[in-house]
Amino acid sequence: MKKEKKPELKEAMNDELKSKLFEMKNQLKSEEEEKAQKRKEETIMRKKEAEQNKSFEELLNESDLNWKQYKS
Template identity: 45%
Template structure:
């Protein structure tokens, strides 16, 4: 009998422990939180896209301003073979 009571008490404690924050929140608040999460993810994605475009533009500018010597040094061809 004592073992059954202990088991029942443990089961009751486990059942009450399964209540989540989601269950206790107002549906309007939950919807607002989900919308905020979506907005933040979208803003982060836009920021990454803008950063990638900025890096690409900077690379183009660097390539545009390179000297002839820098361009020769970067080529994979061995110019000595063509002398």
Template identity: 45%
Template structure:
């Protein structure tokens, strides 16, 4: 069985070197595009979070506050 595998060789052995180079190039290109897309998504979420924080009403800010007015009451 190992003799058959040796005769068949790997996929890289059967592909033209140029085709293999193009496939590797495409793989790195797609990986780079995915990284750029993830970075843009992260920036978009951060910007949206900042926008929501800036648009909060006084009531929302007060409700999120850890301060307890009862502890300051005399």
């Protein structure tokens, strides 16, 4: 007795439909990559903006220098 091979979905779809689905997949992938890049750029901009808006006290507190040795 031979086992009948069940037709797979990819065999049942025509080539045009396959190509459209692959094209949609690639388009969605590129859109997701663009969104991720934009989020990354926005995060960098927010960090730079926060750094520029720091007060003098915050900058001194973050400094690794021992400011007491410069105090007279």
